[in-house]
Amino acid sequence: MPRTPGADEQRTKASSQITSTPLSVVDKAFVKALPKAELHAHLSGSISAQTLHELWERRVTKGECLKLQDPLDVMPSSREDVNIVSFFPIFDGYIYQLLNDVESIQYATESVIADFARDGVAYLELRTTPRESLSTSRAAYVEAVHQVVGRHNLFTGGESDQDRGIEVRLILSIDRSMAPEQAEEVVDLALKHKGDYVVGVDLCGNPIKGDVTSFTPAILRAKAQGLHLTVHFAEVPGTATELELSTILSWQPDRLGHTDDVGIFGSPLSNEYLLAAMNFDLGAQDLVGLSRSAASITFADCRVLKTKLDRFEDTLRLADVPDQH
Template sequence: MASNSFQPALPPNLDPDLAAWIQAMPKAELHIHLEGSIQPETLLELARRHGRVHELPSDDLAELRRWFVFRDFPHFVEIYLTISNLLRTPEDFALIVHACGADMAAQNIRYRELTVTPFTHTDLQQKGLTLDDLLEGLEAGRVQARRDFGVEMRWIFDIPRNVSFQGPEQRYDPGPAERTLAYALAGRDYGVIGFGLGGYEVGAPPEPFAHAFRAAKEAGLLSVPHAGETLGPESVWGALDALQADRIGHGVRAMEDPALLTVLRDRAIPLEVNLTSNICLHVYPRLAGHPFPHLDRMGLILTVNSDDPPLFNTDLCREYALLATEFGYGRADLARLARNAFQVSGAPPALKERLLAEFDRWAQQGEL
C-alpha cells in the first residue's frame, strides 16, 4: 500500500519512537494544493505521456528531485506553471489524484481536502480542457484512490486572486470569481465542499470577492480563503467580514492584532497553518520565531498542513514532527491538533462521524 515516492528528511533530533507514532496516528489534512502535491516522478510520467519531456529541465529523476527543492518564489512559480501545463486530460488528473491517494496511505492520512484552481486549467491555459474533463478526472482518481487505499478526498475550488485585477489601474474583474463559482457549484456532486481564494495577497484584497463567496455559502459551500500570509491582519479581517470565512488558510499574521486574535478565538474560526511553507516563502525567517505555539496557547483552533509538500521538501508527518522538535509538543498535544483537522473539516456529517470515531478509537488504544 505504501507509495514509492520520495520521503523528505525528518528533523535529525526527532525521537524515532515519536516519528513512528506520528506516522501511525490517523490524520486529516485541510490545506494542500492538488497541483502542488505532485511528486517529480509523476511529473516525469505526465511529460512522457504527452511527449513533452523536453519541457522539463531534465529527464533524470534524481535531477528533477533536485530541481524541485525550494530556492525562491520565482523558481516555485516556474515549477508550478510547468506542472499545470502538463495537466491536459481527464486521465492526467486521475493519475495525480490516485498518486495523492497513495501518498495519503503512506502517511496514514485518512481524509484530505485538496484545493484545485479550475480557472487556471480551463480558462487561463489554452489546453482544450473543459470543466467536465476536470471533474471526470478528479472523480475517477478519487474513486480509484478510495478503492485502492481506503482514503477519502474532497475538493476546494479556489479563485486565483491576482488575475482578478486587470490593467494599469488594477480594476477588479469579476470574471474569474464568477467562473470559479459556477465550477464549484457544478462540482458539488463530485465532492466539492469548499470555495477558496488563493495566490499572492498583495494588491488583491478580499473585499471585491464578496459577491462570489456570498453565493457559494448560500449554496452550502464552506468559505475557506487564504489570508494573513503575505499580508497582515487587514487581510484576515477582510476574509472574516467580507467573505464570512469558515476557516482561514494560513491566518498566522493575525498574531499582529490582539483584537483579531480575540475574534478568531471567540468565533472559533480555525486556522490552517503551514509551518514549512511559511519559512520557505519568508513569512517568518526561522521556525523558532513562528507564532504557532503562541496562537495555540491563545486558544485558537489550529490545524497542521503541508500546502505544497514536494515543493517545500516536506510532508504532513514532517510538519507534526517539527512541532515536537521546535516547540516541544508531546503526544497529547499533537493528537489534539490532529483531531482538530477532522473536527473542522467540511466532510459530510456521516463521514466526519466515522473518521472521528476511528480517530478516537486509535487515541484510546494509543499511548498518549
C-alpha cells in the same frame, strides 16, 4: 511514492536520532501511524517529483514536451531552494505543462491521494483550481478530478471504517489572477458538485496579484448556497492591507491560512506533526489531541478518521504509552 531526497532528511534531523518500536515513543513511525486530517492540500502542489517525472516520461515517449527538463533534475530538492517569489512560477512554468489533459490530471490526482493515504491521512480536503488547458475546459478539469475522488471514496478495501483508507473532499479555488466572471464559473462548478465531494471554495494564488474585492459577489453567492470558505491571506507583507483584511473578513471565512505544498517543500503532514512534537515538546496524547482538533474543523463529516482515532487511542492505552516522548 518516494519523496524528494534531502528535504525530508533535513527537516527530520532529530527523528533519526530516536530509535524505538512503533508507537512506544513519538517518532517517525508514530506520526505516520497517527490518523490525520489534511485540510490544506493543493492538488498540483502535492504531486511528488517522482510522479511528475512519470508524467514527463510519458510525454517525452510521445515526442511531446521535449524542451521541458526532467522534473527529478529541476524540482527544488529542499525548502531552502524556494521562496514566495520563486514558488508560484513553478506552476505555470513547469507543473501545469505536464498536467494538461484528462489522463495526466487523473494520474496525478490518483498519485497524490495515494501519497496522502500512505502518510496516514484518513481525511483529505483537496483544493484545486479549475484550470483551462489546451485540451480541457474548467468543467472538464473538475470532472476529471471529481471522478478520481469518487472512486477513492467508494473503494472501501474492507467492511469497516477502520479498513477504509482515506476519505477525500474537494475545495475549488478561485485564483487571485482570475477575472470576476471566471470566479463565478468556479462557484458554478462548486455548486454543481456540492453534496457529492465538493465542500467549499478557496481563494488562493500569487499573493502579489489581483484585487480580492472583485470576488466578493462570487464568494458571497457560494456562501449563501451553503459552501464553506477558506482563504489564503497575508502571505507577503505587501498584501496584508486594511482593505484586503476588511474585505476578506466581510466574507466571514470558515478557515484562514495555509501550509506548504508537500510536492515542492517536501515535508509530508506526518513530518509537520513530528516537527510540532519536537519544537513544542508534545507527547503521544498531545498529538492525538491535535489530530482531533483538526477533525473538529473539517468541512464535512470525517467518520472514518474519527473511528481510526478511537482505535489508535485504544492501541496507545493497551500499550500503556506514557504521554511523554
